[in-house]
Amino acid sequence: MDLLIPKTNDDWVVSKNTIYIRYVAKIPVLTKRGDDIWVFLDAKVIKYVIKIVSHLESMNIKFLFRSSQMWFDKEEDEMHRLNIDIYLRSITNPRFFDGFIKTGFDFSDNLSDYLVKYNCFDIFSEVYKKANDKAMKKYHDYWTNSHIYYVEREDIRNYISSLERDIKIGLLF
Amino acid sequence: MRDRSWRRYKEEVKVIHRLKSMSRRWRIKDANGVWILSHVWVDAIGTSQHYMYKTYTTKFCDSRYKSKWGKSGHAKYFDGMNRVRDKIIWKKRLYDEYGIKHFNISYGFINTEDE
Numbered sequence: 001m002d003l004l005i006p007k008t009n010d011d012w013v014v015s016k017n018t019i020y021i022r023y024v025a026k027i028p029v030l031t032k033r034g035d036d037i038w039v040f041l042d043a044k045v046i047k048y049v050i051k052i053v054s055h056l057e058s059m060n061i062k063f064l065f066r067s068s069q070m071w072f073d074k075e076e077d078e079m080h081r082l083n084i085d086i087y088l089r090s091i092t093n094p095r096f097f098d099g100f101i102k103t104g105f106d107f108s109d110n111l112s113d114y115l116v117k118y119n120c121f122d123i124f125s126e127v128y129k130k131a132n133d134k135a136m137k138k139y140h141d142y143w144t145n146s147h148i149y150y151v152e153r154e155d156i157r158n159y160i161s162s163l164e165r166d167i168k169i170g171l172l173f
Numbered sequence: 174m175r176d177r178s179w180r181r182y183k184e185e186v187k188v189i190h191r192l193k194s195m196s197r198r199w200r201i202k203d204a205n206g207v208w209i210l211s212h213v214w215v216d217a218i219g220t221s222q223h224y225m226y227k228t229y230t231t232k233f234c235d236s237r238y239k240s241k242w243g244k245s246g247h248a249k250y251f252d253g254m255n256r257v258r259d260k261i262i263w264k265k266r267l268y269d270e271y272g273i274k275h276f277n278i279s280y281g282f283i284n285t286e287d288e
Contacts, residue, residue, distance in 0.1 A: 023218070024185060024188065024189065024215075024218050025189075025215045027218070041205075042204070043204035043219055044204045045219070068205070069207065069209070086205065089206060089207070090205065
């Protein structure tokens with residue numbers, strides 16, 4: 001487990017196959033369950049999540065993301081729904097979006113790995129529909145006579161709208 | 174030593190204390206934008222409230238019920254335990270215990286020994 005910790009001056013803690021970061025409280029960032037490595041996609045500790053992701057990428061270790069709401073495993077459907085939801089939620093966060101681009105991490109590739117491993121494309125299409133609708137949501141501002149989107153940045157909106165197509169192409173190959 | 178690390182520690186203590194006050198709410202929205210019903214104070218980390226609570230200033234509601242000395246601090250019914258109402262007794266006590274003869278109420282203590 002010590003090898004998975006990035007060499008930084010941050011206060012990393014290892015306990016029972018889990019790596020925590022000490023930021024106000026002890027917050028889990030990575031766990032190992034069996035042979036699988038899970039990284040918690042948590043917006044509380046974005047900086048440290050990106051650090052650990054770039055470290056794992058440099059070591060060529062395969063991992064998947066997991067919702068921070070779920071510590072223990074739940075029923076399969078609910079588990080996948082929560083995990084895919086957090087995948088799509090966090091990519092709308094500009095700090096995650098920019099961080100993954102900076103580190104050169106392929107987010108859609110990781111998501112397609114998840115869908116292939118657990119064979120849950122149906123759940124993805126359900127959750128994606130809601131997330132896409134939410135990202136494209138807009139309202140008309142009378143005073144400025146313009147449309148204001150729920151997700152402000154245009155590049156993130158374009159990324160989300162083309163995400164399903166990218167994943168379908170990724171699954172074919 | 175009250176250095177930077179000590180100040181950071183004290184700020185963290187204050188922030189945690191303030192975050193724990195959020196446990197009275199029946200649900201909160203965490204940093205991921207998810208509504209959580211059965212929440213603990215750790216769920217509030219990274220929210221806008223968390224960053225707001227980092228400001229170390231006190232508000233009116235924090236300092237209102239403190240026992241204060243001076244002209245501006247009016248005598249209140251809950252302040253009676255600590256406050257000496259009689260100004261003559263108070264000045265006498267100041268002289269006996271601290272050796273202060275003149276006490277400028279509006280600007281604080283003035284030590285007469287230096288003069």
